[in-house]
Amino acid sequence: MKKLLFIIMVTIVVITISLKVNYKAHISLSFGNNIKSNYCYPYQDTRPKDITNDILDNIKINEHHIQNLLVKADNIYIDLNDLVITKNSFKDLNHLFDTMRKYTKERITIILKEENNYDDYLLNKWIFKIKNNYDIMVKR
């Protein structure tokens, strides 16, 4: 009986802790080497990281994986720190957000470089659009 109580105790504590785990998806993007790494905390993604297709193909290839990643995550971070933003990247990223919003209503945050080579006016215009269209937060 004592042992059973001890085991129940362990189980309760582990359940309590597992309820506190905050699942975060962290997706790092960089063009040319598109989806460089992605993982959903506390899961570690062990997939190959060198994917050379362009990002649209990449999203198609990884759609199932992205879906798996997103449905479990409470917070999604998209790290664009390594991304050199061009006009085409906006189109590709919008496609990514379309894909993501199909699977999750949770908070999505984009992490952008403080300084970016791309035209500030166009970048801000795009940020304004994605905030409204996709309900996405931007952290710089």
Place this chain on the structure above:
Amino acid sequence: MSDELRVVFPKIFMWLFVGLLITFGMGFGLQESSLMDTLFSGGLYLLVWLAEIVIAIVLAVRIRKMSSLTATILYLFYTALTGVTFATIFAYFELGSIMIIFGVTAIIMLIFGCIGYFTKIDLTKISTFLFMGILAIIIMSVINIFIGSEALDLGLCIIGIIIFMAYIAFDIQAIKRKLYGIENQDSLAIYGAFQLYLDFVNIFLDLLRLFGNSRD
């Protein structure tokens, strides 16, 4: 120390160490692998917990009748299953924090093990209090899963640590005085290791909840 105890105690601590190694190795390995995904998404978690409880009942009821080999297999299987559920611990807490608290728990185990071994006080007198304490903690912990009170959680952790510390001393004394009524040395070693393993894990979890740094 009698010759018999001189043989049994090292075996108990050897099996305790093996059990802990399996549990923590399994937890860490699972958290690092993509298997964690499968574990969390399916109903596998529930099955693991169910299996743990079944093994505990079998070990408690049948230990006197089963061979030492069966007892060893069941014990190792139990520690591996606990390792599966421990993947959550590795997901939530920092690895450094887990390692420090593991060390602290080992020191506590050593101190209270010595107290249990050398004390002249008959610790069976406090067993009813300890049992009632555990029962109260379980009931309050279940209630707290729904209430989510941090203060109550803190209180339960502190009381839990005190009770399990006392249980270490109690269990060591019980093994020394052969209170479990197991004649076979190997079976007694496994049974003793299982008792101490549960004490260790419970103290470790309570300490981790009190002092552990989360990864968030």
